[in-house]
Amino acid sequence: MSKRQNAKYKIDRRVGENIWGRPKSPFNRREYKPGMHGQRRAGKMSDFGQQLMAKQKLKGYYGNISEKQFQRIYDEAAKRKGNTAELMIGILESRLDAVVYRAKFVPTVFAARQFVNHGHVKVNGVRTNIPSYRLKPGDVVEVRERSKNMALVLEALQLPERDIPDYVDVDPKKMTATLVRVPEFSDVPYAATMEPNLVVEYYAS
The missing domain is CATH 1.10.1050.10 (Ribosomal protein S4/S9, N-terminal domain)
Incomplete structure (x- = not known):
């Protein structure tokens, strides 16, 4: 593994x-x-x-x-x-690696970071290899021509387990994705419950 x-x-x-x-x-x-105590009943x-x-x-x-x-x-x-x-x-959600993941160009967020790092994407026609690069609404992310037939990309496009959110407009044939707008929390298709208000309390305390 x-x-x-x-x-x-x-x-x-x-x-x-x-x-x-x-x-x-x-x-x-x-x-x-995980760990030897992982199966213990958790306290409050x-x-x-x-x-x-x-x-x-x-x-x-x-x-x-x-x-x-x-x-x-x-x-x-x-x-x-x-x-x-x-x-x-x-x-x-405006990070380049997040949009690459949301567009289903790769199967996981970890793969998205590596995919960007290795120079497989362009932003507005310019090769960009910084996963944390901040996109603005209207920016177009494109899989580079030589990367479009990678097994990783073809596998991700077929994944049934997640949908593309409406704040990312994807053309699967051209393998381009446009950030339509910066989403609100309720727009993001998290598979598990996220509590960003508690994250704010953590840092504010």
Whole structure:
């Protein structure tokens, strides 16, 4: 098993949910956390514990981005006018790797980061290899011509387990995706319950 596969499976079991809705998740077979004490009955979680778990789950969902990067996203959202939780989700969903994942060009968020890192996509016609690159509404993401027949891409386009949200307009024949608008939290098709309000409480406390 690759390190990336192992990482995403460990995140599922650590947070106690199949957070991407993947049929291969080991959590589908073992609904308990990893480790020798994983099957113990969990006690009542403190408010801080709930906030921490919400943070770990949301951070893990986006390819387990670093704590430093996630903190910066919160800080940026907190400085803006409006609902900090909603703004955080908007920033996360505007990342290039997130849009590549939402467009179903790759099967997982981990693959999306690697796909972008390896230079397989263009943004508005320019090759871009920064997964955290922030897209604006109207920006067009395109799979490079030489990358369109990769097995990873062809597999992802056939996946039945997730739908493309309406804030990403995809042309599967051209393999292009346009960010139509920055979504609100309620627009995002999370497979598990996310609680960005608890994430805000975690950082604000």
